[in-house]
Each structure stands twice: as C-alpha cells, then as structure tokens.
Amino acid sequence: MKTIGKRWLFLFLIIPCLSWGQKPLKVKYTKAGIFSLGMRIPFGFSRSYGILNVAQGLGIESRIQLGKHYNTEYYGDYLLSKQGDSAIRSNGHIGASFLLYPQDKLRRVQPFVFAGPDADFEKIHQQTNASNAASRWNFAAHAGLGMHLNISWRSDITLSTAYMLHFGNKIGIGNIAEQPVYLINGTGTDGHLLFTISMNFKIIDLWKKLRW
Amino acid sequence: MEKTTLVIFLLLGISFCSYAQSKKKSFVQQDMFSVSAGLAGGALVAHPLQDVFLKGSAEYFMERRISVRADLYAFLPDYNFEGQLQKNTSLFLGASYHFPYLRWDTYMSLEPGIAFSGLSSGNTAEKVKTGIVPVWEMSGGVTYYIRNNLHIYIATGYVHGYFYPETASSFLLDEVRIMGGLGFNVNFNRYAPYERRRVRF
Numbered sequence: 102m103k104t105i106g107k108r109w110l111f112l113f114l115i116i117p118c119l120s121w122g123q124k125p126l127k128v129k130y131t132k133a134g135i136f137s138l139g140m141r142i143p144f145g146f147s148r149s150y151g152i153l154n155v156a157q158g159l160g161i162e163s164r165i166q167l168g169k170h171y172n173t174e175y176y177g178d179y180l181l182s183k184q185g186d187s188a189i190r191s192n193g194h195i196g197a198s199f200l201l202y203p204q205d206k207l208r209r210v211q212p213f214v215f216a217g218p219d220a221d222f223e224k225i226h227q228q229t230n231a232s233n234a235a236s237r238w239n240f241a242a243h244a245g246l247g248m249h250l251n252i253s254w255r256s257d258i259t260l261s262t263a264y265m266l267h268f269g270n271k272i273g274i275g276n277i278a279e280q281p282v283y284l285i286n287g288t289g290t291d292g293h294l295l296f297t298i299s300m301n302f303k304i305i306d307l308w309k310k311l312r313w
Numbered sequence: 314m315e316k317t318t319l320v321i322f323l324l325l326g327i328s329f330c331s332y333a334q335s336k337k338k339s340f341v342q343q344d345m346f347s348v349s350a351g352l353a354g355g356a357l358v359a360h361p362l363q364d365v366f367l368k369g370s371a372e373y374f375m376e377r378r379i380s381v382r383a384d385l386y387a388f389l390p391d392y393n394f395e396g397q398l399q400k401n402t403s404l405f406l407g408a409s410y411h412f413p414y415l416r417w418d419t420y421m422s423l424e425p426g427i428a429f430s431g432l433s434s435g436n437t438a439e440k441v442k443t444g445i446v447p448v449w450e451m452s453g454g455v456t457y458y459i460r461n462n463l464h465i466y467i468a469t470g471y472v473h474g475y476f477y478p479e480t481a482s483s484f485l486l487d488e489v490r491i492m493g494g495l496g497f498n499v500n501f502n503r504y505a506p507y508e509r510r511r512v513r514f
Contacts, residue, residue: 140406157473157474181475182475230479256376300407
C-alpha cells in the first residue's frame with residue numbers, strides 16, 4: 102500500500118513536465134489573399150563589345166498570393182551601369198511575375214519558378230557628354246528560379262535569378278564626323294541576366310478583410 | 314532509502330517545471346516605433362577621402378525581431394577640399410533583424426537606397442552636377458534602452474555604389490561608416506511597460 106501510494110505521488114509530481122498545453126497553438130490559415138510589400142536590390146549582367154557590364158539598382162515589389170502553390174508579384178526597379186568603356190546605361194523596369202511553388206507547406210526554404218511580362222525603358226548616353234544619348238521603350242519577358250528564405254511566417258528574404266529578353270528597338274552606335282553617336286538602330290532582341298535580393302513582409306490578408 | 318530516492322526525484326523534477334525563469338523578457342517588443350539622430354563618419358575604400366554625415370533614422374518593429382527601417386545621411390561637405398565629394402546625401406529603406414536581450418538590442422540591416430552625389434575638381438560648389446546613384450548598405454549595431462522612451466546606439470556599416478560623373482572615369486562610392494547617436498522610442502501596443510528591477514537594500 103505504501104509502495105502504491107509513493108508511485109502515485111511520483112506520477113503526480115512529474116505531471117507538470119508533461120503539460121505541453123502551455124506552448125502556443127499552431128494557427129491554420131489559408132494563404133490565398135495574403136498581400137506582401139518589399140524592397141529589392143537587383144543586379145544585372147550583360148555583355149557589350151566583349152565587356153561584361155554589371156548593373157546595380159533598387160526597386161519595390163508587392164505580392165498577392167492566390168493559393169498554396171501560386172503567387173503573383175508586381176514590381177518596379179531601376180538599374181544603372183557602365184556600357185562598354187565610355188557610355189552609361191540606365192534601365193527602368195515595371196513588370197509582373199507568376200510564381201509556382203512545388204511545396205505544400207510553408208517551410209524555412211521555399212523554392213519557386215517564375216515568369217512574367219515587363220515593360221522596359223532604357224537610356225544610353227556618353228559619359229562625358231550627356232546630350233549624346235538615345236532612349237527607347239520596349240516590351241520584355243523574363244523567367245527564372247528563386248527561393249524564399251522565410252525568417253518568420255510573415256517575413257522573408259527572396260533570392261531569384263532570371264533572364265530578361267527585350268523585344269523591339271535596339272540602341273546602337275553610329276559614326277558622325279568620326280564621333281560616336283548613340284541612336285536607335287533597328288529592331289531585334291537583347292537580354293540580360295538579373296539577380297535580385299528582396300526583403301518582404303506580409304502585411305494583410307486581403308481576402309479576409311474584403312470578406313469575399 | 315526509498316524516502317531518499319523520492320526526495321531526489323522531487324528535486325530533479327522541480328528543475329524541469331521551472332519554465333518561467335528560463336526566459337527573460339526583453340525591452341524590444343512588436344509595434345515599437347523609434348526615431349534617432351546622430352553623427353556618422355565614413356572612409357571611402359577606393360579613395361583617400363573621409364566624409365561626415367548627420368544621420369537620422371526611423372524604425373518600426375513589425376515583429377519582435379524584424380523591423381522596417383529608413384535612414385537619411387545628410388552629407389556635410391568641405392568646399393575647400395579639391396577632389397572631394399561635394400554632395401553625397403543618401404536615403405535608405407530596408408529591414409533589420411534583431412537579437413534583443415533585456416535592455417540591449419543587437420541588430421543587422423540590409424537597406425537599398427539612393428545617393429545624390431556630386432564631385433567637383435574645383436572648390437566652387439555651384440558647378441557640381443548631382444547624380445542619382447542606386448546604392449545599398451549593410452550595417453550592424455547595438456542599441457541600449459536607457460529609459461522606457463530613450464535609447465542610445467552605436468553602429469557600423471558598409472555602403473556600395475558606383476557614381477558616373479562627367480569625367481572619363483567612374484567614382485566608386487564604397488565606404489565604411491561608423492555612426493552613433495541618441496533616440497526616442499514609443500510602443501504602439503498594449504504591452505505593459507518594461508520596468509527596471511529596483512535594487513532593495
């Protein structure tokens with residue numbers, strides 16, 4: 102009897118060690134409708150006249166998630182770089198992407214593939230003479246791979262690589278009185294590789310707030 | 314012997330149940346807003362030049378460890394220094410990750426931004442043309458919350474960017490900056506104010 106009483110007392114004493122109910126509950130939610138805002142740092146790599154040009158820029162982006170596996174992103178950014186050894190190139194992009202996630206759950210590392218259309222404004226001017234310049238608007242498309250590093254369930258750092266192909270007018274160099282002149286030179290395609298680092302925060306669940 | 318065994322199990326069991334003592338509450342909480350001002354000194358990496366800035370910051374803690382941060386560096390030029398940057402004011406907007414502990418907060422930030430740069434070969438500021446340069450900054454620092462609404466901070470950072478003036482060569486804006494100052498913070502939440510433990514003699 103005494104032994105049975107001691108056993109019960111021991112079991113009673115270890116009950117607090119098994120009280121996992123004090124941990125926060127896991128809240129289930131649907132990802133559709135989540136709106137995010139973020140800042141991005143794009144890097145562009147292109148080659149002209151045998152020289153690798155590295156562009157650096159900044160931009161903003163927003164996302165509206167459509168479902169567990171689908172997301173949409175809308176962005177604008179600006180890049181600046183040297184073009185060759187005597188020209189400066191600036192690009193402004195606005196565009197959208199459709200992201201596809203292979204994973205079911207929100208995990209710490211979340212890879213995705215993405216593609217989408219863009220509008221691109223490009224200006225090239227001679228570094229020592231800003232009036233010697235040419236500019237053009239083009240349509241473009243991009244596609245690539247990326248991954249979200251989910252710091253918390255509301256914030257992430259996104260790394261992505263994409264190739265962007267521009268369609269339309271091209272800017273070339275002509276010679277007038279033995280001086281290089283930048284001008285619109287025919288149509289065609291040209292592209293550059295983009296690597297982007299962005300930081301995003303999930304602001305609001307739009308679907309829940311609008312009560313669709 | 315059985316009583317001794319029981320006492321030993323009881324003492325061991327107490328430590329497994331003492332959850333409240335293992336987590337110390339930090340001052341930094343979600344929904345805290347802070348502004349600060351201070352001075353920053355910078356040394357350019359590729360040029361033998363040093364800069365001085367007035368720095369202003371605003372930060373909002375979206376979560377306890379993650380904040381949105383905006384920094385303004387107002388450049389203080391030296392017009393008598395030939396070959397010096399005459400303009401290098403920059404504005405950054407990005408995010409920080411924090412490691413709060415009691416009244417201390419260590420953080421690291423990544424912020425893209427814009428620099429308004431101008432380089433003069435002479436000493437007349439009117440001839441300087443301003444270029445708009447995309448830049449980014451990585452920084453880290455420590456903040457100490459002196460009072461419930463007052464804090465001091467010290468930080469260091471690295472800024473990267475390329476400026477293309479109307480000369481044949483590019484000007485690398487890469488710079489190592491050290492900054493420090495004083496700030497004011499408020500909590501836009503319902504958490505109880507953080508109380509400093511009073512020493513009782």
